[in-house]
Amino acid sequence: MILEGEAIAPSNIAIVKYWGKRNSELNLPLNSSISISLDGIYAKTKVVFDSNFNEDKIIINGKELGIKEKQDYATKVLNIFRNIYGKKIYALVNSTTNFPESSGLASSAAGIAALVYAANSALNLNLTQKDLSIIARIGSGSACRSTVGGFAFWEKGVKDSGEDSFCYQIFPENYWEDLVDIIAIISTQKKKISSRLGMQTSVNSSTLMKCRLEFIERTIPEVINSIKEKNEKKFFELTMRHSNSMHAVILDSWPSFFYLNDKDLEIMRWIQDYGKAAYTFDAGQNAHIITLQQYADVVLDFLKSINVEKIIVSKVGHGPIVLHD
CATH class of the missing domain: 3.30.230.10 (Ribosomal Protein S5; domain 2)
Known part of the structure; x- marks a missing residue:
């Protein structure tokens, strides 16, 4: 069978x-x-x-x-x-x-x-x-x-x-519809610390974890509302703060480890100064820069200026699809 x-x-x-x-x-x-x-x-x-x-x-x-x-x-x-x-x-x-x-x-x-x-x-x-x-x-x-x-x-x-x-x-x-995710591929190397191991280390040792969980509980309704209202300024701010919150806990873990590098920090500084986009990082070095279609060219020009060689541009997508012959 x-x-x-x-x-x-x-x-x-x-x-x-x-x-x-x-x-x-x-x-x-x-x-x-x-x-x-x-x-x-x-x-x-x-x-x-x-x-x-x-x-x-x-x-x-x-x-x-x-x-x-x-x-x-x-x-x-x-x-x-x-x-x-x-x-x-x-x-x-x-x-x-x-x-x-x-x-x-x-x-x-x-x-x-x-x-x-x-x-x-x-x-x-x-x-x-x-x-x-x-x-x-x-x-x-x-x-x-x-x-x-x-x-x-x-x-x-x-x-x-x-x-x-x-x-x-x-x-x-x-x-x-005009929300765009511009992904800067900073590295394609396999992570030294897997997400699974990293999470376990943070739960066991980070003194900031409790503060982070309280922050999430308090701000989740604000995140949902910013999407509902398409409030780009609030959505961008909350997106960056939630990314920062996770990576602060990661750095606070012991033994300490981190996923971000100098180029990631340069992107973070520029995005905050620009004010019309948001960065967010999962457990890796590649930056997701979320912005609106009208600002995408400015973001792309910046990434090229700091020699980011591989960039993926995506939008909000559909769910799983079952394929048939």
Whole structure:
């Protein structure tokens, strides 16, 4: 018996960041978060379940994962699908991204989101988006935010089971049509400290974590309202402050570590002076500069002037798409 499914899912950039877990096994976050799904930046994943296989085989961008790597992400997801399906059937998973992996561009988020949609299609389970976001979250926390398009909200939840920690859309992809994300690819090197290890270190040691969580709780309604009203000035300010908040906690962690470099700091200074855009950094060196279409050329000219050689321009994008022959 052979069952196949294939899907694409978008990368996402968090506006209100996820950094820290209250349950590592289920990837339950310490705070709710908000993100934007990105247009044209995606993972494409094909899954083939075959009753003749005796183990899972996971290939990402042409490289087969080792036992620990695949258990950390994909195998957890596939085990959930096997339990729901009711049969122990192994899979070949082949996933590709059209952007650098492990560099702060949410490659695991897009890949796991694509996997859950592909597996749901292959096994003909007809699970809801809410169900799929919960499964994706267990594979990789921020993957749940890549199960929808537009502006996504991830509920932190309070239950130990995780059943109330899921993701849903708060505004569709065409809501703020002239919003642009200009991504400055500062480095395509793999991160020295993974997000998973970094979060654990911060939760265990950062003295600023409590302040950050209070700041998030207080300002999440303001972030949502700034999007609703398309209040660019407020949205830009809050976007930068939430990025700064996460990276302050990272620097405050012990042993200390950081993801940003001198060029990132130069971008941060210029953007604040410019006043018509916002920077935000996930756990990586690549800057997401969020602005409006009318200001995009000024931002692009600046990035070229500081010798940023690779730039990706994206807009708010759609959610996962299941592919059919």
